[in-house]
Amino acid sequence: MVSIAPSPHVHPVHLANALESVRSKTPLIQCLTNTVVANFTANILLSIGAAPAMVDLPGEATEFAAIASGVLVNLGTPYAEQREGMVLAATAAGVHATPWVLDPVAVGALPVRTELARRLLDLCPAVIRGNASEIIALSGNGGGGRGVDATHGVESARDAALELARRTGAVVAVSGPIDLITDGTRSVLVHGGNELLTRVTGGGCSLGAVCAAFAAESPDLLAATVAAHAYYSLASERAAALGAGPGSFAMHFIDELAAITPAELAEKAVIA
Amino acid sequence: MVSIAPSPHVHPVHLANALESVRSKTPLIQCLTNTVVANFTANILLSIGAAPAMVDLPGEATEFAAIASGVLVNLGTPYAEQREGMVLAATAAGVHATPWVLDPVAVGALPVRTELARRLLDLCPAVIRGNASEIIALSGNGGGGRGVDATHGVESARDAALELARRTGAVVAVSGPIDLITDGTRSVLVHGGNELLTRVTGGGCSLGAVCAAFAAESPDLLAATVAAHAYYSLASERAAALGAGPGSFAMHFIDELAAITPAELAEKAVIA
Amino acid sequence: MVSIAPSPHVHPVHLANALESVRSKTPLIQCLTNTVVANFTANILLSIGAAPAMVDLPGEATEFAAIASGVLVNLGTPYAEQREGMVLAATAAGVHATPWVLDPVAVGALPVRTELARRLLDLCPAVIRGNASEIIALSGNGGGGRGVDATHGVESARDAALELARRTGAVVAVSGPIDLITDGTRSVLVHGGNELLTRVTGGGCSLGAVCAAFAAESPDLLAATVAAHAYYSLASERAAALGAGPGSFAMHFIDELAAITPAELAEKAVIA
Numbered sequence: 001m002v003s004i005a006p007s008p009h010v011h012p013v014h015l016a017n018a019l020e021s022v023r024s025k026t027p028l029i030q031c032l033t034n035t036v037v038a039n040f041t042a043n044i045l046l047s048i049g050a051a052p053a054m055v056d057l058p059g060e061a062t063e064f065a066a067i068a069s070g071v072l073v074n075l076g077t078p079y080a081e082q083r084e085g086m087v088l089a090a091t092a093a094g095v096h097a098t099p100w101v102l103d104p105v106a107v108g109a110l111p112v113r114t115e116l117a118r119r120l121l122d123l124c125p126a127v128i129r130g131n132a133s134e135i136i137a138l139s140g141n142g143g144g145g146r147g148v149d150a151t152h153g154v155e156s157a158r159d160a161a162l163e164l165a166r167r168t169g170a171v172v173a174v175s176g177p178i179d180l181i182t183d184g185t186r187s188v189l190v191h192g193g194n195e196l197l198t199r200v201t202g203g204g205c206s207l208g209a210v211c212a213a214f215a216a217e218s219p220d221l222l223a224a225t226v227a228a229h230a231y232y233s234l235a236s237e238r239a240a241a242l243g244a245g246p247g248s249f250a251m252h253f254i255d256e257l258a259a260i261t262p263a264e265l266a267e268k269a270v271i272a
Numbered sequence: 273m274v275s276i277a278p279s280p281h282v283h284p285v286h287l288a289n290a291l292e293s294v295r296s297k298t299p300l301i302q303c304l305t306n307t308v309v310a311n312f313t314a315n316i317l318l319s320i321g322a323a324p325a326m327v328d329l330p331g332e333a334t335e336f337a338a339i340a341s342g343v344l345v346n347l348g349t350p351y352a353e354q355r356e357g358m359v360l361a362a363t364a365a366g367v368h369a370t371p372w373v374l375d376p377v378a379v380g381a382l383p384v385r386t387e388l389a390r391r392l393l394d395l396c397p398a399v400i401r402g403n404a405s406e407i408i409a410l411s412g413n414g415g416g417g418r419g420v421d422a423t424h425g426v427e428s429a430r431d432a433a434l435e436l437a438r439r440t441g442a443v444v445a446v447s448g449p450i451d452l453i454t455d456g457t458r459s460v461l462v463h464g465g466n467e468l469l470t471r472v473t474g475g476g477c478s479l480g481a482v483c484a485a486f487a488a489e490s491p492d493l494l495a496a497t498v499a500a501h502a503y504y505s506l507a508s509e510r511a512a513a514l515g516a517g518p519g520s521f522a523m524h525f526i527d528e529l530a531a532i533t534p535a536e537l538a539e540k541a542v543i544a
Numbered sequence: 545m546v547s548i549a550p551s552p553h554v555h556p557v558h559l560a561n562a563l564e565s566v567r568s569k570t571p572l573i574q575c576l577t578n579t580v581v582a583n584f585t586a587n588i589l590l591s592i593g594a595a596p597a598m599v600d601l602p603g604e605a606t607e608f609a610a611i612a613s614g615v616l617v618n619l620g621t622p623y624a625e626q627r628e629g630m631v632l633a634a635t636a637a638g639v640h641a642t643p644w645v646l647d648p649v650a651v652g653a654l655p656v657r658t659e660l661a662r663r664l665l666d667l668c669p670a671v672i673r674g675n676a677s678e679i680i681a682l683s684g685n686g687g688g689g690r691g692v693d694a695t696h697g698v699e700s701a702r703d704a705a706l707e708l709a710r711r712t713g714a715v716v717a718v719s720g721p722i723d724l725i726t727d728g729t730r731s732v733l734v735h736g737g738n739e740l741l742t743r744v745t746g747g748g749c750s751l752g753a754v755c756a757a758f759a760a761e762s763p764d765l766l767a768a769t770v771a772a773h774a775y776y777s778l779a780s781e782r783a784a785a786l787g788a789g790p791g792s793f794a795m796h797f798i799d800e801l802a803a804i805t806p807a808e809l810a811e812k813a814v815i816a
Contacts, residue, residue, distance in 0.1 A: 044472060110607060329623065
């Protein structure tokens with residue numbers, strides 16, 4: 001990870017600034033996420049310097065979105081009550097011009113969330129983050145994966161990501177061994193990361209929350225999303241160098257997210 | 273943490289006895305808590321020597337409260353089904369004279385839980401534990417915080433805590449850098465603890481569960497609540513001395529809760 | 545753990561083969577489980593080489609069971625929406641001849657899940673895994689425990705396990721200090737394991753998920769269930785040798801599940 005291929009769109013100083021902003025402003029991130037990863041996601045947000053709040057009740061989602069800095073809507077376990085809260089929160093985020101992130105977990109493969117995802121797309125997410133299979137399914141260009149596992153490579157989702165970004169106006173991030181982030185015009189690749197992250201549940205889901213925190217504090221959503229992915233990849237590499245297995249990796253990963261400085265991020269991230 | 277300012281109300285031997293009772297009696301603690309921290313809370317209860325049971329279904333909450341040693345009602349994610357279970361469990365706890373703890377997460381800021389909290393207050397909690405913003409909001413003397421974060425200092429909540437304790441008959445604990453615990457007449461401060469505890473989700477919520485375990489086995493609710501806070505603070509200090517970041521801190525914190533002996537608690541706790 | 549008492553029914557090579565199959569085939573395990581342990585369970589499945597998917601919505605449970613390799617139905621927090629999903633998933637598993645595991649958490653003690661468990665028994669689980677109190681209660685031969693804690697020893701549940709296996713056609717596993725696994729005719733004991741596993745929430749529940757992964761890839765359900773228990777016990781012993789308390793034990797346990805090789809399992813497991 002020593003060679004850096006500079007991106008024409010995102011400069012390393014953007015990465016440093018984005019992380020510095022999250023650390024100094026402590027964005028309040030409303031998470032409407034799945035029950036499997038809610039704990040890990042909250043701990044990840046705390047470790048990066050954000051403030052998580054898992055508020056998804058229909059009677060509270062609108063009110064909280066009015067004061068949140070950013071919102072995450074993750075479709076991992078969309079129970080009926082939460083589905084209602086998701087639509088309300090995304091709507092309120094739009095009213096308040098608060099960026100919100102859509103993480104379309106397992107869309108395509110499963111009917112309830114697929115219908116919900118299409119409805120949420122109309123509410124203008126600022127960022128859409130998924131694996132290749134999910135982005136392909138969401139764009140309407142192919143079938144789904146098997147649950148949260150991507151059965152497609154990132155490159156195979158490039159056309160779908162570009163189309164989705166152009167149609168919705170969102171920044172679209174395809175997470176994988178190499179991450180592709182695009183706003184429909186500009187595209188950036190983020191290299192690096194470690195495979196152990198795929199052995200910890202919530203590795204992808206929590207990245208969606210990190211994207212929301214970065215989007216909350218950065219005017220350039222493309223750079224914010226690239227920064228979130230580069231930071232995440234770097235932390236996973238550092239954690240993997242310390243850990244003996246997926247259990248200890250998960251612990252070190254949280255420690256490393258807290259430890260990485262903006263300068264280290266700018267120096268070590270590999271984007272192109 | 274070597275200097276001990278003795279409290280006129282709680283003697284170190286009370287702390288040792290309270291922990292010894294939990295360890296020897298393994299109180300069964302029914303938790304109606306939020307989905308974000310349920311896992312951490314259960315592990316914390318196991319580490320201190322209690323037996324957790326997350327039973328919150330409307331058709332089971334009453335039955336289980338009849339056999340539980342103590343009950344925790346935490347308002348972090350109060351879905352409709354759980355709200356019903358909470359009222360039933362608190363009611364049944366009253367019938368069986370089982371102490372129950374109210375943790376009014378984010379009341380004031382959010383409408384559904386605020387209304388629920390006021391309803392639960394009428395069911396006579398034995399202990400109310402929250403941060404300064406939550407205690408102020410619950411007492412009706414001010415606005416709310418932003419989610420689980422306290423935006424008020426502990427001292428600013430002293431009047432609210434005293435008023436709330438006198439009105440409800442509960443022991444009220446205001447958790448923060450210094451903890452204030454009062455029964456409306458006697459007040460005790462618990463010093464110490466480590467800031468890393470605020471970087472782990474459920475740090476406060478799980479303390480509510482520990483309060484329930486101590487309340488279950490101690491005739492003096494003020495001393496029990498002080499003991500729970502002092503024990504928690506000591507464990508967080510010991511864990512912080514071992515940990516490199518919030519991830520490893522969380523792991524060491526559980527280990528230290530399991531390792532601290534009653535004698536160590538009596539010797540090291542800083543109460544005034 | 546050096547002496548091996550060979551079982552007439554399960555040979556060490558069966559254990560190695562079962563683990564090898566899980567590792568090479570990455571079975572997709574649909575989990576309808578409780579909110580307390582969903583995260584831990586998913587991480588355990590990932591660590592052993594399986595692919596977890598927590599899909600329990602009524603509108604998706606049937607569809608997903610059609611593509612899953614195995615299904616876990618755990619009654620720890622059976623909310624109304626999930627109860628409906630459980631019946632649908634178990635029914636669909638039957639249609640597709642997909643093995644599914646019933647983990648009857650706290651049946652007998654609590655009415656909603658007890659009624660649900662009896663209904664699910666009619667849908668022919670491949671494996672039933674519980675502690676002694678739960679198996680006794682499910683067989684209809686005695687009262688319940690207190691939540692997830694077994695108040696009966698494994699030997700006291702032998703008759704109930706045999707009766708339950710004969711009546712339902714399932715392999716029945718009674719987990720405890722010594723595990724008893726029976727298909728109603730053949731019975732195997734698995735020795736070993738470490739008491740720290742009972743200090744981590746989800747220790748038993750996640751074993752149910754591991755049973756589903758092994759059942760998914762092995763034609764002999766008795767051998768598969770024995771392998772799952774022996775593997776789990778061995779990992780807990782190795783983790784206990786590394787860990788200082790329940791927090792670090794949980795982390796090492798996941799690492800060890802990932803690290804154990806099929807050959808080590810065949811060499812070290814103690815079955816009789």
